[in-house]
Amino acid sequence: MSIQSLVEAATNPPKSDSLSSSPFDANSFDEAVMSTYARFPLALERGAGCRVWDSEGREYLDFVAGIATCTLGHAHPAMVEAVTRQIQKLHHVSNLYYIREQGELAQWLIQHSCADRVFFCNSGAEANEAAIKLARKYAHTVLEIERPIILTANASFHGRTLATITATGQPKYQKHFDPLVPGFHYVPYNDIGAIEAAISELDEGDYRVAAILLEPLQGEGGVRPGDRAYFQKLRQICDETGVLLIFDEVQVGMGRTGKLWGYETLGVEPDIFTSAKGLGGGIPIGAMMSKKFCDVFQPGEHASTFGGNPFACGVALSVCQTLEKENILENVQQRGEQLREGLNAIAAKNPHLIADVRGWGLINGMELQADIQLTAAEIVKVAIAEGVLLVPAGPKVLRFVPPLIVTEAEVNTALQAVEKALATLTV
Numbered sequence: 001m002s003i004q005s006l007v008e009a010a011t012n013p014p015k016s017d018s019l020s021s022s023p024f025d026a027n028s029f030d031e032a033v034m035s036t037y038a039r040f041p042l043a044l045e046r047g048a049g050c051r052v053w054d055s056e057g058r059e060y061l062d063f064v065a066g067i068a069t070c071t072l073g074h075a076h077p078a079m080v081e082a083v084t085r086q087i088q089k090l091h092h093v094s095n096l097y098y099i100r101e102q103g104e105l106a107q108w109l110i111q112h113s114c115a116d117r118v119f120f121c122n123s124g125a126e127a128n129e130a131a132i133k134l135a136r137k138y139a140h141t142v143l144e145i146e147r148p149i150i151l152t153a154n155a156s157f158h159g160r161t162l163a164t165i166t167a168t169g170q171p172k173y174q175k176h177f178d179p180l181v182p183g184f185h186y187v188p189y190n191d192i193g194a195i196e197a198a199i200s201e202l203d204e205g206d207y208r209v210a211a212i213l214l215e216p217l218q219g220e221g222g223v224r225p226g227d228r229a230y231f232q233k234l235r236q237i238c239d240e241t242g243v244l245l246i247f248d249e250v251q252v253g254m255g256r257t258g259k260l261w262g263y264e265t266l267g268v269e270p271d272i273f274t275s276a277k278g279l280g281g282g283i284p285i286g287a288m289m290s291k292k293f294c295d296v297f298q299p300g301e302h303a304s305t306f307g308g309n310p311f312a313c314g315v316a317l318s319v320c321q322t323l324e325k326e327n328i329l330e331n332v333q334q335r336g337e338q339l340r341e342g343l344n345a346i347a348a349k350n351p352h353l354i355a356d357v358r359g360w361g362l363i364n365g366m367e368l369q370a371d372i373q374l375t376a377a378e379i380v381k382v383a384i385a386e387g388v389l390l391v392p393a394g395p396k397v398l399r400f401v402p403p404l405i406v407t408e409a410e411v412n413t414a415l416q417a418v419e420k421a422l423a424t425l426t427v
């Protein structure tokens with residue numbers, strides 16, 4: 001199905017019988033569900049393309065996409081077909097057996113990346129856990145490091161398990177959850193001197209740096225792109241020292257940056273990298289991929305009950321094939337440029353409010369001036385009232401991560417809403 005026909009499908013309002021008949025009750029929800037999220041007062045019940053409808057039938061343009069996850073938007077015919085086919089045929093069996101769809105997805109991934117092998121799991125945090133375990137085993141068995149250290153960056157984000165909140169260089173995610181997992185050390189992002197210093201200073205007794213784990217562009221930490229020269233120098237340092245270079249591609253992988261993988265934008269290949277968010281287009285799946293270090297894990301050393309099941313892999317494969325068949329990366333590049341151009345124009349008109357616009361492809365951030373009271377979350381609330389869903393990346397950055405099939409008209413609509421939201425807030 002072409003993007004054009006998707007737009008047509010998406011602009012048709014929902015049929016009344018596809019919406020729930022009873023009104024949504026947020027109080028009963030809050031009485032039953034743990035309060036781990038500060039939710040916007042909105043219950044989304046249906047989606048098509050880049051549009052979603054709430055429980056009252058109000059329409060929104062979705063520039064959140066489940067946080068950079070719904071690659072093909074909502075109710076894409078290729079996903080509907082794959083989900084239906086897979087649930088009718090076989091949805092889950094154990095990894096005690098060969099799973100055809102898992103093999104096919106792994107083959108697609110290794111044909112379209114620098115990886116030689118794939119391990120499947122269900123989320124970004126789990127994919128990073130697998131990468132951390134692989135790096136540690138490699139450190140113990142090949143590098144012969146008794147106490148391996150993994151360097152990660154300040155303002156990074158790697159997930160919510162104990163090891164991945166430790167890897168995450170933001171104290172707010174770690175508070176009250178100590179004791180944290182030993183073996184991590186933080187450095188400033190895009191600072192090669194800090195890496196060199198850490199590698200030489202942390203070489204003492206049984207301790208040594210075994211791996212460096214970084215996002216090619218920091219998503220959650222404020223949409224901060226990696227510096228090409230920094231990453232190329234990192235690659236060189238890792239080649240010289242044997243330290244593993246691990247990229248967390250959970251948010252930027254699967255076409256979000258306009259290339260399939262964020263590392264392509266940097267011109268640097270990692271030894272290990274992880275994917276999750278966009279990989280299944282919204283179906284839970286994660287993957288840890290490696291080049292060269294494929295035979296480090298032996299049978300029984302790592303596993304996941306759901307990881308790589310026929311359902312998740314069958315659907316993810318259809319997402320991958322659709323990206324390729326419909327030339328969606330080109331759309332990401334063009335719409336990304338259009339979006340940044342529009343945001344820059346808004347910034348030029350509001351220099352007292354906006355400090356910076358930055359990003360790659362369809363992951364972009366608009367940073368607010370530090371000295372104003374306004375937070376990104378406040379702007380998001382007003383944008384919702386204007387009919388566009390956005391998500392903050394930290395307190396001062398608005399993040400724009402629409403489905404990769406977003407159209408020119410939809411980008412313009414979102415830009416108009418942002419401009420209006422800023423005007424409303426400053427009157």
Ligand SMILES: *Cc1c(COP(=O)(O)O)cnc(C)c1O
Nearest residue numbers: 123124125157158159219250251
């Ligand atoms: C979202 C995210 C994660 C965590 O993924 P989950 O699926 O929520 O566990 C890890 N790393 C990055 C860069 C992310 O953006």
